[in-house]
Amino acid sequence: MNMIVCIKxxxxxxxxLSSFKIDPATNTMVPVTAVPFVISxxxxxxxxxxxxxxxxxxxxxxxISLGVNLLRDVVxxxxxxxxDELILLEDPAFIGGDSWSTAYALAAAIKKVGQxxxxxxxxxxxxxxxxxxxxxIAEILGLPQVTVAKKVEAxxxxxxxxxxxxxxxxxxxxxxxxxxTVSNELGEVRFATFKGTMASKKKEPIIWKPADIGxxxxxxxxxxxxxxxxxxxxxxxxxxxxxxxxxxxxxxxANLAKKLVEVKLI
Amino acid sequence: MAxxxxxxxxxxxxxxxxxxxxxxxxGAGRKLANDLTEELSALVVGSGVANIAGxxxxxxxxxVYIVDAPLLKDYRTDAxxxxxxxxxxxxxxxxLLMGQTTIGRxxxxxxxxxxxxxxxxxxxxxxxEASTKQLLMTKPVYGGNARAIYTMETLPxxxxxxxKAMTALAPDSSRKGQVVVIDAGLDPAAVKTNVLQKVVxxxxxxxxxxxxVVVAGGRGIGGPEGFKQLEELAKVLKGxxxxxxPPCDAxxxxxxxxxxxxxKIVSPYVxxxxxxxxxxxxMAGCSGSKNIIAINRDAEAAIFKEARxxxxxxxxxxxxxxxxxxxxxxxx
Amino acid sequence: xxxDYNDEQKMLKQGAREFFEKECPKSLVKQMMEDEKGxxxxxxxxxxxxxxxxxxxxxxxxxxxxxxxxxxxxxEEMGRACLPGPFFSTVLLGGLFILHNGSEEQKKEILPKIAxxxxxxxxxxxxxxxxxxxxxxxxxxxxxxDDYIIDGTKLFVPDAQIADYIICIARTKKGTKPEDGITAxxxxxxxxxxxxxxxxxxxxxxxxxxxxxxxKVSKKNIIGKPDQAWGPLQETLxxxxxxxxxxxVGGAQRALELAADxxxxxIQFDRPIGSFxxxxxxxxxxxxxxxxxxxxxYEAAWKYSEGLPCAKEIAMxxxxxxxxxxxxxxxxxxxxxxxxxxxxxDMHLYFRRAKSGELTLGDGKFHREVxxxxxxx
Numbered sequence: 001m002n003m004i005v006c007i008k009x010x011x012x013x014x015x016x017l018s019s020f021k022i023d024p025a026t027n028t029m030v031p032v033t034a035v036p037f038v039i040s041x042x043x044x045x046x047x048x049x050x051x052x053x054x055x056x057x058x059x060x061x062x063x064i065s066l067g068v069n070l071l072r073d074v075v076x077x078x079x080x081x082x083x084d085e086l087i088l089l090e091d092p093a094f095i096g097g098d099s100w101s102t103a104y105a106l107a108a109a110i111k112k113v114g115q116x117x118x119x120x121x122x123x124x125x126x127x128x129x130x131x132x133x134x135x136x137i138a139e140i141l142g143l144p145q146v147t148v149a150k151k152v153e154a155x156x157x158x159x160x161x162x163x164x165x166x167x168x169x170x171x172x173x174x175x176x177x178x179x180x181t182v183s184n185e186l187g188e189v190r191f192a193t194f195k196g197t198m199a200s201k202k203k204e205p206i207i208w209k210p211a212d213i214g215x216x217x218x219x220x221x222x223x224x225x226x227x228x229x230x231x232x233x234x235x236x237x238x239x240x241x242x243x244x245x246x247x248x249x250x251x252x253x254a255n256l257a258k259k260l261v262e263v264k265l266i
Numbered sequence: 267m268a269x270x271x272x273x274x275x276x277x278x279x280x281x282x283x284x285x286x287x288x289x290x291x292x293g294a295g296r297k298l299a300n301d302l303t304e305e306l307s308a309l310v311v312g313s314g315v316a317n318i319a320g321x322x323x324x325x326x327x328x329x330v331y332i333v334d335a336p337l338l339k340d341y342r343t344d345a346x347x348x349x350x351x352x353x354x355x356x357x358x359x360x361x362l363l364m365g366q367t368t369i370g371r372x373x374x375x376x377x378x379x380x381x382x383x384x385x386x387x388x389x390x391x392x393x394x395e396a397s398t399k400q401l402l403m404t405k406p407v408y409g410g411n412a413r414a415i416y417t418m419e420t421l422p423x424x425x426x427x428x429x430k431a432m433t434a435l436a437p438d439s440s441r442k443g444q445v446v447v448i449d450a451g452l453d454p455a456a457v458k459t460n461v462l463q464k465v466v467x468x469x470x471x472x473x474x475x476x477x478x479v480v481v482a483g484g485r486g487i488g489g490p491e492g493f494k495q496l497e498e499l500a501k502v503l504k505g506x507x508x509x510x511x512p513p514c515d516a517x518x519x520x521x522x523x524x525x526x527x528x529x530k531i532v533s534p535y536v537x538x539x540x541x542x543x544x545x546x547x548x549m550a551g552c553s554g555s556k557n558i559i560a561i562n563r564d565a566e567a568a569i570f571k572e573a574r575x576x577x578x579x580x581x582x583x584x585x586x587x588x589x590x591x592x593x594x595x596x597x598x
Numbered sequence: 599x600x601x602d603y604n605d606e607q608k609m610l611k612q613g614a615r616e617f618f619e620k621e622c623p624k625s626l627v628k629q630m631m632e633d634e635k636g637x638x639x640x641x642x643x644x645x646x647x648x649x650x651x652x653x654x655x656x657x658x659x660x661x662x663x664x665x666x667x668x669x670x671x672x673x674e675e676m677g678r679a680c681l682p683g684p685f686f687s688t689v690l691l692g693g694l695f696i697l698h699n700g701s702e703e704q705k706k707e708i709l710p711k712i713a714x715x716x717x718x719x720x721x722x723x724x725x726x727x728x729x730x731x732x733x734x735x736x737x738x739x740x741x742x743x744d745d746y747i748i749d750g751t752k753l754f755v756p757d758a759q760i761a762d763y764i765i766c767i768a769r770t771k772k773g774t775k776p777e778d779g780i781t782a783x784x785x786x787x788x789x790x791x792x793x794x795x796x797x798x799x800x801x802x803x804x805x806x807x808x809x810x811x812x813x814k815v816s817k818k819n820i821i822g823k824p825d826q827a828w829g830p831l832q833e834t835l836x837x838x839x840x841x842x843x844x845x846x847v848g849g850a851q852r853a854l855e856l857a858a859d860x861x862x863x864x865i866q867f868d869r870p871i872g873s874f875x876x877x878x879x880x881x882x883x884x885x886x887x888x889x890x891x892x893x894x895x896y897e898a899a900w901k902y903s904e905g906l907p908c909a910k911e912i913a914m915x916x917x918x919x920x921x922x923x924x925x926x927x928x929x930x931x932x933x934x935x936x937x938x939x940x941x942x943x944d945m946h947l948y949f950r951r952a953k954s955g956e957l958t959l960g961d962g963k964f965h966r967e968v969x970x971x972x973x974x975x
Contacts, residue, residue, distance in 0.1 A: 002271065005282055013408070013409050013547070014545075017546070018374060018862070019566075020408075020411070021513050022412065022426060024471060028412070029408050029411070029412060036612075046313075069411050072605045073605040073606075073608035073609050073612070076461045076605060076609065077609055077613075080606070080609050081611070098384065098385055099385075100379065101376065102306050105380075105968050117272060121527065123514070124528070126408075126409060127407065127408055128407055128434040129388065129405070129406065129407050129408070129409065129527065130386070130389050131371060131375070131388070132374075132375035132378075132379075132385060132387065132388060133916070134375075134381045135372065135375035136375055136376070138376065138382055139347075139375075139376045139379040140379070144343070144458035144459060145343055145372070145376065146343075146459070147372040148368070148371065148372070150521070159574045160462070163368075164368070164521065165368045165464075166367065166368055166469060166530075167466045167522065168464075168465045168466045168467040170461060170464050171462040171463040171464075171465070171466050172460060172461050172465065173459070173460040174459050174460070174461050175458055175463055183528065184511060184514075184515055184528070185514070185521040185524075186518075187515065188515055188516070190611075191613055191616070191617050191648055192609065192652060193647070193648050193649045194277065194589065194648060194652075194653050194662040194668075194917075195612065195649050195662055197606050198606055198662070198663075198664070198668075199608045200605075200608050200609070201604075201605075202451035208471075215317070217662030221361040222933065224421050225384075226383060226384035226418055226419075227384040227386060227416050227417070227418045227420065228415055228416065228417050229414055229415070230402065230416065230417055230418075231414065231415040231729050232407070232412055232414050232415075233410065233415075234412050234413070235412075235413055236364070237569065237571055237572065239572060239573070239574065240524070241560065241571065241572075241574060241575065241576045242574065242575050242576070243575075243576050243577070244489075244575055244576065244577050245577075245736060246577075246585075248579075249577075249579035249580050249583035249584050249587070250584070250587035251587075252577045252578075252579055252582055252584065252590070253577060253579075253583070253584040253585070253586075253588040253591065254561070254587055254590075254591040256575065256577050256584075256586050256588055257591035257592045257595060258591065258595070259561070259863060260576060260592075261592075262510060265473065265535070265536050265557050265559075266479070266503055266592060488625075563942070565937075566863050566864075
């Protein structure tokens with residue numbers, strides 16, 4: 001199985017809110033203290049989904065990441081887990097885009113990679129939360145898509161997917177090549193073995209610029225946006241919490257019960 | 267492009283009735299259409315769905331487009347994208363809205379892409395900018411830590427809307443409207459998805475989205491046994507149990523009760539967060555709660571900034587004592 | 599000069615951090631302090647599966663062919679996590695001694711089993727005199743045909759209560775210098791005559807009194823050359839000390855972070871306590887201390903990895919780190935105030951480990967002597 005996984009480098013979404021402030025000039029959140037970069041968590045699950053198929057059926061996994069200042073110890077992580085190749089679309093012309101212009105560039109890179117059976121994307125990025133790049137790539141490449149997958153199985157020219165629904169899940173089947181977006185219901189991602197980590201030393205990333213993948217400069221990055229960000233702001237939270245105390249935990253608990261009954265919450 | 271007019275809502279149905287979110291969307295769409303002094307239309311796609319038109323009109327639509335075909339019985343991407351594309355070409359709405367549902371999050375981006383326009387998903391506020399007539403779309407970003415407002419110049423402007431973010435109108439069965447039937451015009455060979463099975467998770471008791479009391483457990487619960495305790499408490503309070511993402515990822519609780527940005531959105535009267543840190547990802551799912559009660563051993567946990575009442579301590583000691591006292595007070 | 603880890607080491611370190619955050623929460627650490635075995639089996643197994651137990655061993659012995667810098671990247675995270683268990687005793691103390699001094703047969707027999715998590719090993723060095731000098735070795739081993747009879751008491755032997763084998767450093771001859779006549783024996787812990795008693799220690803680390811009462815050991819179980827174990831042992835300990843310092847660096851770094859985070863959030867006197875100059879200076883002192891530990895350790899590790907002489911650097915790293923870690927943890931307690939004083943908090947875990955780290959394999963005074971000798975005094 002030839003598989004492609006798209007990953008995005010983001011500022012650690014687990015970092016405390018106090019580490020960030022809003023930059024009104026760029027309408028982005030910028031760190032005020034050192035915040036580490038990580039792979040967007042749903043993208044890690046996309047990598048895991050591909051690895052599980054590689055475990056079961058063998059094959060090759062190509063990772064593609066679009067961005068600038070891509071830290072090698074961040075974007076190489078899938079290589080340490082078992083992915084085979086890393087392609088970086090690393091150029092300022094690629095960034096500042098929305099889902100459409102980002103998907104356009106990724107789709108062009110995927111076309112250049114050549115034959116593939118499956119493309120995996122995370123269901124949404126931890127910063128933009130826009131949730132569309134996967135579907136846009138599928139539309140541009142004319143592929144069937146299954147979104148919000150929790151289980152993916154390759155079955156003879158087809159792929160069988162458990163797709164998360166409000167009430168449970170649906171089992172659907174699409175012919176390959178296809179695109180799948182992955183959700184956290186897939187389960188926990190694996191840790192890299194020491195050997196896997198050291199082996200990634202030999203896999204140097206391939207860097208592609210816009211000219212390498214034959215894109216129309218007007219359609220990529222900030223130039224190719226269809227949507228515009230007018231404003232970025234933080235909602236003001238000003239609730240005052242009354243801490244219920246007691247002589248010990250049990251006593252405090254009893255006092256809480258009394259209080260909630262008193263204010264008619266229960 | 268110059269003659270794109272009106273607001274169109276893709277409405278979903280369940281058991282022959284509008285879903286809650288469909289009603290909410292019609293309520294929101296009505297206001298937008300009024301602000302634009304343009305029409306509100308509903309688009310119904312499915313099989314055997316024609317008689318929903320009356321209800322859609324009662325909830326605010328001026329016109330209902332019906333696309334009814336056996337091939338449309340189950341949602342399948344290729345079929346629905348094709349239908350939306352066809353209807354939009356005919357109806358030319360300025361704005362196309364869907365619910366942020368299993369269907370909406372799959373359909374909206376792809377349909378927008380096909381129609382050479384953009385989409386914004388999971389909107390919580392929609393407004394018409396009077397000077398430009400553009401739709402201002404507000405949605406949570408950075409895991410819920412911030413809000414962004416988007417616009418687009420391409421048409422139609424496509425957006426999906428979060429459940430419970432909008433309000434439905436009171437249905438008015440005296441409202442009149444037009445019904446337009448459009449042929450699906452589908453090529454079965456072009457529909458690549460095969461739906462093999464639909465699995466509905468067993469829910470005993472009150473449905474999470476409808477419960478007026480929710481007891482939610484976080485990473486600090488430590489294992490599945492802890493959730494059994496929360497279930498007991500939920501029963502006593504006649505509520506439902508929810509969870510943050512880590513317990514679901516670890517398999518301590520089923521995925522279907524995950525509350526958060528990508529999980530369930532709940533807005534109960536009382537939300538008891540047990541060993542929940544209060545990360546934005548989770549708060550995005552429960553910030554609509556009227557009263558949040560927090561129990562956490564870390565006095566500096568973010569949840570205390572969202573809660574009305576809180577106890578700092580070990581939930582393993584607090585929850586049983588709390589439950590016991592509640593039972594005692596209830597019996598009086 | 600690039601003082602940083604390479605990309606792969608950074609990935610190893612970050613991966614280890616995430617792994618320990620998930621698999622080794624502080625609640626487990628505190629539980630293990632009271633536990634007799636002190637080694638959660640699932641955690642040990644997972645570490646084996648990730649290749650961490652054999653990281654520093656050559657591939658032909660089931661290891662990962664890692665170097666000392668790879669090792670210290672992992673050790674920093676172990677220190678941060680306050681990892682319980684016999685990594686120090688089995689992988690480093692015992693395992694490295696066998697790697698450097700064992701016969702091919704001994705290496706093939708022992709090392710793969712350590713790497714796969716199936717064997718726990720330790721090394722019994724110190725005695726009730728609690729000195730790291732050669733003269734302190736008094737446990738004797740008397741030759742008797744093809745065997746030796748070991749007799750005496752070893753104290754503070756790490757993880758002896760769960761060990762499969764104990765490497766006993768015993769005196770076989772009285773030489774002209776105390777360093778002469780010391781031999782290392784690989785002893786099956788179940789040998790008749792061995793009594794292991796677990797001590798209750800300050801850091802909850804599993805240190806034991808091991809009494810050898812006429813324990814018979816085959817001469818085939820001598821590791822390295824008979825009567826000449828002391829020098830090789832000191833060589834091994836050099837590498838072990840570097841790893842130990844890295845572990846302390848990770849702990850000190852975390853103690854500093856906890857204190858700084860708390861200072862930023864804790865409001866008293868209508869402002870974050872971190873806004874007071876006194877706190878600024880306490881934190882700044884700790885930052886300097888922690889960085890000093892880090893770079894002394896990195897320098898020692900780098901020189902070791904390049905095969906350069908590094909006895910001075912190792913002595914400095916050990917002397918400084920043991921004391922700086924304690925200063926940092928003490929500062930942490932000061933800044934955390936009341937909440938830092940409770941057992942529910944985590945700062946005391948670092949405080950304790952700082953003390954035990956200082957004392958293990960020679961404290962600051964011991965290593966200052968080494969430094970003085972380096973300058974010819």
